[in-house]
Every structure is written in structure tokens, then in C-alpha cells.
Amino acid sequence: MKADSRIWLGAIVALALVYALGALVSVGEVSLTAWLGSWPPAVAAAAAAGSLLYAARRRAATTADSEANADGADGAAALRFLGLAALAWSAGAFVYAVTGLLSTTAAVSLSFGDLFSLVALPLFVLGFTRFAPLPRGFRPVIRHMTDSYVCAAALFSIVWLLLFAPLYSALGEDGEFLAFALVYPVADIVVLCLLAPLVFTSPHSTRRAVLLAIGAFVIICGADLIGAVTRLTGVLPAGGIEYPVRFLGFALLGSLPWLIRDRASARPRRITGRGLYRFAPEIAACGALFVAAVVLTIGALRVDNLAPVLPLAAGSAVIVLLVRMSGLLEENATLSRMVHTREQHFHELAKNSGDVILLLDFDARIFYVSPGAAEAFGYRLDDLLTEPVTAIVHPEDLPQVSAAMAAFDRSGGEGIHLRLRVRAGDGTWRHTESTASLYEQPGEPDRLLVTTRDISAQVALEDQVNHLTFHDGITGLPNRAYLEERAREVLVRRERGQYRGEIAAIFLDLDGFTAVNDSAGHTFGDYLLAQAGRRLRATTDSGFTLARWGGDEFAVLIEYSANAQQVVDFAERLVRAVSAEPFQVADREVVLSASAGVAFAESGMESGELLRNADMAMARAKENGGGGRLEIYAAHMHAKVVGRLELQTELRQALANGDFVLEYQPVVDLESSQVTAVEALVRWQRGDERVLPEGFIGPAEESGLITPLGEWILREACEKVALWRASDWDIALSVNLSVKQILAPRFVETVAGALADSGLPAEVLTMEVDEEVLLEDQGEAVERLAELRRLGVRLAIDDFGLGYASLAHLRELRVDTIKIDPSFIRDLGTDGTVTLLTHTIIRLGQDLGVQVVAEGIERSEQLEQLRSMGCGYGQGFLVARPMVAEGVEALVGGEAGIPL
Incomplete structure (x- = not known):
């Protein structure tokens, strides 16, 4: 309370x-x-x-x-x-x-x-x-009423003897008025005895x-x-x-x-149904009757003449008790019939059940077995009853049976679940699932009730599922999950001193496999993987675990080796096995090579670390050119990967904290020296250091952070340029895009939302893409960029001229601007070939009717040559360095143009 x-x-x-x-x-x-x-x-x-x-x-x-x-x-x-x-x-x-x-x-x-x-x-x-x-049902209500009456009669007898009997004697001739005075106590006692037992229920x-x-x-x-x-x-x-x-x-x-x-x-x-709750009325009646009997006995010894009301109460209580007893006898007869009926139901259920039901003595002898045992296990009933059940249990499972028998005693025991192998009549071993519980019957010794089901088909299915779970469906080799578990087990055993020698992991990647998948299809790619798996399996020695790690990667766990050189020699043998002869794919031959990485297990190393080190070594081999290259893991590889992950974490926190800022590099009309546009460039304010994009764009792309970062850049730049245009500055905006941004879900909707929220006209915004972007996923990327053009957004190809099929892209995707790569501008005037190519690009842009912007102008002679070639626009340190928004405002608002 x-x-x-x-x-x-x-x-x-x-x-x-x-x-x-x-x-x-x-x-x-x-x-x-x-x-x-x-x-x-x-x-x-x-x-x-x-x-x-x-x-x-x-x-x-x-x-x-x-x-x-x-x-x-x-x-x-x-x-x-x-x-x-x-x-x-x-x-x-x-x-x-x-x-x-x-x-x-x-x-x-x-x-x-x-x-x-x-x-x-x-x-x-x-x-x-x-x-x-009140209790529900006719019989429970009658039982409650009779018990309440017994309680009331007993309680009234006590009150009469202790309180009203002396008053009755004192009244004498006026004793007949006692009945009027007793109306309240009698009524109260009846109601109290009727309601008090209900408190417990x-x-x-x-x-x-x-x-x-x-x-x-x-x-x-x-x-x-x-x-x-x-x-x-x-x-x-x-x-x-x-x-x-x-x-x-x-x-x-x-x-x-x-x-x-x-x-x-x-x-x-919930009331559990156990304890005294179920018998509260009976306990109250018996208790009151006992107390009343004691008090009445003592009172009878002390009082000579008892009032007639006392025998009336006691006699009526006895009559009610007799009625109550007859009800109990009738209930006992009903319970006996129920027990007999349930016993018949048990035998019918055992006879027709698909499970085998047994009654066992505690010495494992079979007392009863259901007829279904003959059909399930191929035995005759007489054969089963002549020997203990342990005679048909697999010897390896007998300890389970002994433990189950010991778990029960004569006083009871909870049910136990067992999975045992049982010998069938034809000599085969069947997998079974059994439930054993104590079986009690009046007049009989306690036994065990065992329900057994044949689960051989289920176990076979589980074995098949386990095989599929830990094996690759294409090559038939163990898969990644199996290799990880096996590596964990091997390293634990080595820590216990059960292994000697080197434990190592080798990762192998097929160079050029992606091209086979793209050209011939995944079906032929799977066929090639199966061939590679057979070659590697033929090369692998006993004691090694070869697995398909995923994709076109294979892994080998070397559980023991005399020295590290043997491990390296074996890795080189695997690499040579892949490139030894061409693979037959459909009606053509495919020549592949492999890149491999090796890592050795050090003391105290966990399995995940060993496999990760081998994977990093393989990745390093592919970064260094692949084509049969082999790398051995070194600590600096891990430090490099960890540093990159830490940088990605810092970038994520920096975006949440607003640590990124924008700088704007003006784009100038080379004839009039007027600023016509600005290119938004992101910088990372890392404490007191301002980090350029080269230091964080790569990790941002790998982590997927480039998408929210790009959206922030777009919105921030659109809002700023829209504000400048509201001040009567005729200025445009250029924003760079990455392939992950273009292929991100709702990319076009994001651009449209940024324009709508800022109020910037779509034709003022130019989205710059590298030619490499179009090679990543050409079909979808071109479609997304075409949707941008339908919004009215202008498109520009950045770093034009580096040789990524530029003319094909100009044909497939209509662009408004091409930006000449700074490498051409850098050698302008000093390299005749570069100068000729630059002039050709400018003429190409003029013929196609698109703007040409020269990037990276740093010297005045470069500027003069570009003017003489007819290049319309340019940007670079000579023109204007990237600057914060305030710098742009001062530059554009204070001067009619930039002196060039």
C-alpha cells in the first residue's frame, strides 16, 4: 500500500x-x-x-x-x-x-x-x-454454501457459548426476546462465513x-x-x-x-492452481468446526443446562456435513470413472499414434509397448518385451540413458528429452527423439512413460543442410563459414600445444574473372570457377583446407608446415596452377592469372586477424599489378588500412559537426576578364589545418560518405549563389559530381530539391563529371545525367582529353561545357604535341557549340596562347585562387573585372 x-x-x-x-x-x-x-x-x-x-x-x-x-x-x-x-x-x-x-x-x-x-x-x-x-457451476456453488453453513454454525456456537448463553440465563422468563436481539449477529455471521472464503480465491x-x-x-x-x-x-x-x-x-x-x-x-x-487457494472454503469450514468443537466441549463441561439453540446448531452442522460427505463420495465415483476412461483413451492413443509409446520399469525393462513399434522399427512385440530397452540403444548413447534413469526417483521427476540411435529390426541404426516422464498409477509401482519418434529423415535433412551451409554450391569446396570455424579451432589447438610448425593462410584472387562474367555471362563464370576449384584441389596437399571465400576468391588454411618457405612455395604453386593452361569456357579458351597473399599466424593471434591479414596481402598484390604477383603480409599494410578506417570515422564525425567549408574558384571570361561563374570546392577544417579534397575524397567515396557530403555541398553552394544573384550579380555555379552520387537513389530528386529550396534557376547550375564516371556504369549514369538535363541543369565534362573515349561520350550525352585537363595547360607552349591537342580541343568545342574552359592557368604566356586559340573561359591561380564566400563578394562586388 x-x-x-x-x-x-x-x-x-x-x-x-x-x-x-x-x-x-x-x-x-x-x-x-x-x-x-x-x-x-x-x-x-x-x-x-x-x-x-x-x-x-x-x-x-x-x-x-x-x-x-x-x-x-x-x-x-x-x-x-x-x-x-x-x-x-x-x-x-x-x-x-x-x-x-x-x-x-x-x-x-x-x-x-x-x-x-x-x-x-x-x-x-x-x-x-x-x-x-462466487465459484462457477452448480456443484461448486452448493459445496461453497454447505461449507459456509458449517463455518457459520460453528462460529455461532462459539459466540453463543461465550457471550449469549450467560445473558440467556440472566433473562429468565424474558428469554424469548433473545431471538430479536440475535437477528443481527446471526445474519452477520452467515454473511461473513459466506464471503470470507472468497478472499482467498x-x-x-x-x-x-x-x-x-x-x-x-x-x-x-x-x-x-x-x-x-x-x-x-x-x-x-x-x-x-x-x-x-x-x-x-x-x-x-x-x-x-x-x-x-x-x-x-x-x-x-495468475493463480497457479497449486497450494491452498483451491481448498480455502474447506479449510475454513474444518478450522471453524474444530475450534467450535473444542469450545463446545469445554463449555459443556462447565455449563449444566445448555440452551436448545446449541444442539440445533451442532445437529444441523452434522447433517450438512453428511450431505457434504455424500457429495464427496459421488465425486470420488466420478473421478474413478474418469481415471478408467482416461486409461482406455491412453491405450487407444498408443495404439493409433504414429509415435512409439513405452512404459519402462526403473531397471530398463519394457512393461508396455504400443503396437506401432512393430511398424516403426520392424520388431515383434514379444521380442521387445523379453529384453531391456538398453539392448537396442547404440553403445555410444547408453550414458544418456543411464543419466536419464538416474534423474528420476520414486517421488517424481520432470520430463527429459533424449536423442538416441536405436537399432531397427533390419540391423540399421535409426535416429530417434524421445521424451521420458514419470508415470504414476494407484496400486502400481512408478514407471517411466517414454514417447519415441523416428527422426532419421529429419537428421538426414539436417546433415544435408549442414553440408550446404558449410560448402559452396558451385565448386563443392568448403565455404567461408567453414574456413573461419576451422581456423578458430586450429589456433585454439595450437595454443594448447597440440600443433607445431607454421600455421598460415593464403588468399587467391582470379585476375580478369570479372571480364569473363561480363562477356560470357554468369553461367559460364560459374563453370570457370568450378574448373579453378578442381585445379586448386588437385594442387592442395593433405592437411590443408581449401575453401571458396566468395566471388572469385579462394583461401587455403595451412594447419601445419615445417617452415615459412614451404608455405610461400605452396602459394606460388597455386598461382602457377591457375595460369598453367587456359580454361575452357563454352567454345573458347580463357587465360587467367591469379594474385595471392600470404599471412602467418603469430602467438595469441585470433582466426579473424589471420584471415584478414592474408586478405590484405592479396589486395596489395592486386594493387601492385596482379598477374601472378604474390605478397606476404607486413604490419604496415594493417596500419594503412586502420588509418584509412580511422579517417573515414573522422570524416563522418566532421560532417555531423559541420567541420566542412566551401571555397569558390572563379571562372573568368578570357576576353572581358569578367567573372561569369564560380566552382564550389569543399575543404575540411581539421582543427587548425584546412585539408584539400585530395586528402579525404577517396576515403569518403569508399565509406559512402560522399553522397551526404555531396548533397551538403550542393545545397550550401546553391543557397550562396542564389543570394548573390538576388544582389544583381549575374553569376553561375559549377559543382563536381562523383559516380556514387550519380548512382545513388533519388539523386535527381535531391538536385531538384536543392534548386527548389534555394530558388536558384536550373540553367544557372552546371554539374561537372569526370569521363571515368561514364565508364563505371555507362547505361545508368547516362540516363541519370539525361534526367538532369531535362530539369534544365547544364552538364560539363571535367578533365577532358585524358583518353577515356571522350568523343563517344559527346555523342551519347549532350554536354554544355568541356573543361580541358590542367596537364594540357601545364605544357602549353613547351610541348608542340600538347599545344596542337589543346588547340584541337578548343576548335572541337567551338564546332560543337559548347563552352570550353581551360583549367590550371598559372602563367601569363599560357593565358595569351589560350586567347590566341580562341578559348572562351579559364580558371587557375593566375586568374583567381579558390577563396571563401567573402572573398568572392569582395572580388565581384568591388571590381568591374579581373585585370589579366
């Missing part, structure tokens, strides 16, 4: 104590105390009725009871009936207060106010049973409400008991303590909805 609930209860108890002290002070004035004392309980009952009815209406309008209702409870209805009961108690108390019938001089007869109070009892029962439902979601309600009712019952004594004796016990007690009961009842509101959405816990 939470702190606010404890404070609430404390306030109620304190108020009742103050009320009780006030009653004790006025003990001398009995009539006045009785009359005045009845008003606070009446008010408390009325307040409780209002509180409960308001809470019922509020709860009915919400879903607070949704979880409790799932357990059979109905909180809103419970509060409503409890409120009506409190209202009836309030009406009765007000009648007493008005008529003064509770005075000590009142007759011991029932009055109009008593009728209200008696009506409150069934209403309280209805409300309580909405919180703690109530849902956990309403357990607090049930406890508070029964607690309030117990307090009210105590007040009724004190009131009955007052009626018979005409004396207020303890100065009228009845009224504070009744006030406390009504106050607690009225506080019930507010003390349980914090549990309205609590998740109800």
Missing part, C-alpha cells in the same frame, strides 16, 4: 479514536450518549454511500476495470452495490437517530430502522461478489478491494454484536463504543474506492 493510502487509513482510525474518547467521556449519560452517538455513524454511512456511488459512476465511464473484468470481476457494479448497502445502513441509522429507538430503554424488538439495516446485507453480498466472484487485481471490504464488514459486525448486547442488557458497553466502531467501519467502507485507485491498471497475476 502506498504512502497516501497509509495516511488515509491513519486519519480514519484517528477520527474514530477521538470519537470513542468522546463517547467514554459521556458514559454517565446513557440515553443522551445513545441518541447523540447514532448521528455520526449515520452521517458516515451516508458519506460512504455517496463516495461509493460516485466512484462507481466514474469507473463505469472509464476502462479502469478492463483487466479485472478479465478475471470475472466487475469493479463498477461492485462499488454500486456497496454504495446501495451503505445507503441502506445510513437510512437505518437516521431512523434510529430520529426515533431514539437505540436508547437503553428501548424494547428488544425489531423496528423499521432494522429493516433498512437488514436490506443492506444482501446488497453488500452482491457488491462483494462482484469483486470476488479473489483475483489479484481486486485483492486489495476485497480485503478492505471484508475488513469494513468485520468492523460493522463487531458493532452489531455490541449493539445486540446493549439491547439485552440495557447498558452501553465501554460508554457507547458501538458508535465509534460503526463509524470506523462506514468510514473505511467509504474510503475503499480511493484506497484502491492506484491499482486500477495493475496487471493481474
Whole structure:
């Protein structure tokens, strides 16, 4: 219970104590105390009725009871009936207060106010049973009623003997009025014994409400008991303590909805069905009967003449117990029939089940075996019953059987699952899956119930799946997963001292395999891989593990070797095996070579590190030209790779932190010296160092960071140039593209969005692409760039003239600008061939009607020659260096042109 609930209860108890002290002070004035004392309980009952009815209406309008209702409870209805009961108690108390019938001089007869109070009892029962439902079904209800009656009879016998028997003797001739005074105690005892057992079986979601309600009712019952004594004796016990007690009961009842509101959405816990919950009514009845028997026995020894009501209560309790016993006998007969029926069902199930069902003694002897065993394993039933089950279990699996037998004892044991190999009638071993559990039957020794299923087909399928999981489907060699697991196992064994010599890994890559796939198709490529796998397998010695790593890569794990030179010699032999003779693909011969990398396992090295080192050595061999080259792993290779990965991580963080800045290099009209455009160039502000693109564009491309970085460059540059154009600067923008940007999803939508967000006209933007970009994925790249042109964006080919089929690209993709590579400008005037080529490119651009921009102008003589050749535009350090936005603003805004 939470702190606010404890404070609430404390306030109620304190108020009742103050009320009780006030009653004790006025003990001398009995009539006045009785009359005045009845008003606070009446008010408390009325307040409780209002509180409960308001809470019922509020709860009915919400879903607070949704979880409790799932357990059979109905909180809103419970509060409503409890409120009506409190209202009836309030009406009765007000009648007493008005008529003064509770005075000590009142007759011991029932009055109009008593009728209200008696009506409150069934209403309280209805409300309580909405919180703690009665058992379901006719028989459970009858059993609950009889048990409650036994409890009530026993409890009344105790109260009679200890309290009312002396009063009955004192009344003498007026003893017949005792019946009127006992109406309240008897009714209260019946209701209390009816409801108290329900506390143990109530849902956990309403357990607090049930406890508070029964607690309030117990307090009210105590007040009724004190009131009955007052009626018979005409004396207020303890100065009228009845009224504070009744006030406390009504106050607690009225506080019930507010003390349980914090549990309205609590998740109800499940009652497991074990323990004393199932037998709460029976335990309560037996306990009450036992206490009553003890008290009655002691009382009978001390009292000469017992009142007739006591034998009546005891005799009726005995009759009810007999009825209860007959019900138990009938239930036992039903249970016996159920056991017999279930035994028949068991045999029918065992007979028709596809599984084999056995009953085993604890010495492994077969007591019963289902008829399906003959069909499943090819045995006759008589043959199985003559020997223990261990005789047909595989010797390697017998320890499992012994362990399973030891797990059970005579007192019980949980089920055990086993996978065993069992010999069939034809001598073959079948894989089986069995479940063993304890089988108990009255009058019989405990046995084991074993259900067995033949899973040989499933095991065969699992073996096939395992083979496919750890082997390559094209070459039939072990795959990457198998090699990794094998390398891990070998290195662990070496650490334990089980291996001596060198442990190494060799990675092999087929040079030129991609061209075969592209030209002949993947089917012929797979056929070539299968041939390569057979050649390498024929070259591999025993004790080596050859695997296909993936793609056109193969790997070999050398588990032991005398020295490192033998490993290198073997790697060279593998390389020669690939290029020794051509491969037959369809109707032609294909000559391939291989690049290889070797790495040796050092002490304490893990398998992943060994394989990674061999892979890096192979990559180094391909970088150095391939064609049969062999590289041995060195530490600097790893340092280079790690450094590149760290740089990629730094770049990602730099983009998130906004550490990239843009510089703009002007493009100038060589005739007028006017700035016509700017090319956006990205720089990385790495602390105090400003890093040029050459230092980070490569890692950004490898990591995929170039796509978000390129989008940022585009948006930042578009916004800046749009701002300049809004200041009446007629200036255009050029932005470089990479192949990953062009092929990225939604690339064209990204460009369109940047233009729309910045307000920059599409014809002002020029996207520059290298000729290499078009060679990466020519079809898709050309289509994406064509979509850009349809948006109105201009296209430029950067570094034109380096020899990547430029004329073919100019034919397939309409461009607006060609930018002459700086290498031509650098040798302009000093190399006649370069000068002629440069002049040819300029004339080609003029004939095609596209702009020609010369990049890398650094000397004045270069500028003069370009002017004389008719080159329209240029950029370079002589024209203007890359500068921040403020520099461009100062250059363009302060001068009419650049002096050239």
C-alpha cells in the first residue's frame, strides 16, 4: 500500500479514536450518549454511500476495470452495490437517530430502522461478489454454501457459548426476546462465513478491494454484536463504543474506492492452481468446526443446562456435513470413472499414434509397448518385451540413458528429452527423439512413460543442410563459414600445444574473372570457377583446407608446415596452377592469372586477424599489378588500412559537426576578364589545418560518405549563389559530381530539391563529371545525367582529353561545357604535341557549340596562347585562387573585372 493510502487509513482510525474518547467521556449519560452517538455513524454511512456511488459512476465511464473484468470481476457494479448497502445502513441509522429507538430503554424488538439495516446485507453480498466472484457451476456453488453453513454454525456456537448463553440465563422468563436481539449477529455471521472464503480465491487485481471490504464488514459486525448486547442488557458497553466502531467501519467502507485507485491498471497475476487457494472454503469450514468443537466441549463441561439453540446448531452442522460427505463420495465415483476412461483413451492413443509409446520399469525393462513399434522399427512385440530397452540403444548413447534413469526417483521427476540411435529390426541404426516422464498409477509401482519418434529423415535433412551451409554450391569446396570455424579451432589447438610448425593462410584472387562474367555471362563464370576449384584441389596437399571465400576468391588454411618457405612455395604453386593452361569456357579458351597473399599466424593471434591479414596481402598484390604477383603480409599494410578506417570515422564525425567549408574558384571570361561563374570546392577544417579534397575524397567515396557530403555541398553552394544573384550579380555555379552520387537513389530528386529550396534557376547550375564516371556504369549514369538535363541543369565534362573515349561520350550525352585537363595547360607552349591537342580541343568545342574552359592557368604566356586559340573561359591561380564566400563578394562586388 502506498504512502497516501497509509495516511488515509491513519486519519480514519484517528477520527474514530477521538470519537470513542468522546463517547467514554459521556458514559454517565446513557440515553443522551445513545441518541447523540447514532448521528455520526449515520452521517458516515451516508458519506460512504455517496463516495461509493460516485466512484462507481466514474469507473463505469472509464476502462479502469478492463483487466479485472478479465478475471470475472466487475469493479463498477461492485462499488454500486456497496454504495446501495451503505445507503441502506445510513437510512437505518437516521431512523434510529430520529426515533431514539437505540436508547437503553428501548424494547428488544425489531423496528423499521432494522429493516433498512437488514436490506443492506444482501446488497453488500452482491457488491462483494462482484469483486470476488462466487465459484462457477452448480456443484461448486452448493459445496461453497454447505461449507459456509458449517463455518457459520460453528462460529455461532462459539459466540453463543461465550457471550449469549450467560445473558440467556440472566433473562429468565424474558428469554424469548433473545431471538430479536440475535437477528443481527446471526445474519452477520452467515454473511461473513459466506464471503470470507472468497478472499482467498479473489483475483489479484481486486485483492486489495476485497480485503478492505471484508475488513469494513468485520468492523460493522463487531458493532452489531455490541449493539445486540446493549439491547439485552440495557447498558452501553465501554460508554457507547458501538458508535465509534460503526463509524470506523462506514468510514473505511467509504474510503475503499480511493484506497484502491492506484491499482486500477495493475496487471493481474495468475493463480497457479497449486497450494491452498483451491481448498480455502474447506479449510475454513474444518478450522471453524474444530475450534467450535473444542469450545463446545469445554463449555459443556462447565455449563449444566445448555440452551436448545446449541444442539440445533451442532445437529444441523452434522447433517450438512453428511450431505457434504455424500457429495464427496459421488465425486470420488466420478473421478474413478474418469481415471478408467482416461486409461482406455491412453491405450487407444498408443495404439493409433504414429509415435512409439513405452512404459519402462526403473531397471530398463519394457512393461508396455504400443503396437506401432512393430511398424516403426520392424520388431515383434514379444521380442521387445523379453529384453531391456538398453539392448537396442547404440553403445555410444547408453550414458544418456543411464543419466536419464538416474534423474528420476520414486517421488517424481520432470520430463527429459533424449536423442538416441536405436537399432531397427533390419540391423540399421535409426535416429530417434524421445521424451521420458514419470508415470504414476494407484496400486502400481512408478514407471517411466517414454514417447519415441523416428527422426532419421529429419537428421538426414539436417546433415544435408549442414553440408550446404558449410560448402559452396558451385565448386563443392568448403565455404567461408567453414574456413573461419576451422581456423578458430586450429589456433585454439595450437595454443594448447597440440600443433607445431607454421600455421598460415593464403588468399587467391582470379585476375580478369570479372571480364569473363561480363562477356560470357554468369553461367559460364560459374563453370570457370568450378574448373579453378578442381585445379586448386588437385594442387592442395593433405592437411590443408581449401575453401571458396566468395566471388572469385579462394583461401587455403595451412594447419601445419615445417617452415615459412614451404608455405610461400605452396602459394606460388597455386598461382602457377591457375595460369598453367587456359580454361575452357563454352567454345573458347580463357587465360587467367591469379594474385595471392600470404599471412602467418603469430602467438595469441585470433582466426579473424589471420584471415584478414592474408586478405590484405592479396589486395596489395592486386594493387601492385596482379598477374601472378604474390605478397606476404607486413604490419604496415594493417596500419594503412586502420588509418584509412580511422579517417573515414573522422570524416563522418566532421560532417555531423559541420567541420566542412566551401571555397569558390572563379571562372573568368578570357576576353572581358569578367567573372561569369564560380566552382564550389569543399575543404575540411581539421582543427587548425584546412585539408584539400585530395586528402579525404577517396576515403569518403569508399565509406559512402560522399553522397551526404555531396548533397551538403550542393545545397550550401546553391543557397550562396542564389543570394548573390538576388544582389544583381549575374553569376553561375559549377559543382563536381562523383559516380556514387550519380548512382545513388533519388539523386535527381535531391538536385531538384536543392534548386527548389534555394530558388536558384536550373540553367544557372552546371554539374561537372569526370569521363571515368561514364565508364563505371555507362547505361545508368547516362540516363541519370539525361534526367538532369531535362530539369534544365547544364552538364560539363571535367578533365577532358585524358583518353577515356571522350568523343563517344559527346555523342551519347549532350554536354554544355568541356573543361580541358590542367596537364594540357601545364605544357602549353613547351610541348608542340600538347599545344596542337589543346588547340584541337578548343576548335572541337567551338564546332560543337559548347563552352570550353581551360583549367590550371598559372602563367601569363599560357593565358595569351589560350586567347590566341580562341578559348572562351579559364580558371587557375593566375586568374583567381579558390577563396571563401567573402572573398568572392569582395572580388565581384568591388571590381568591374579581373585585370589579366
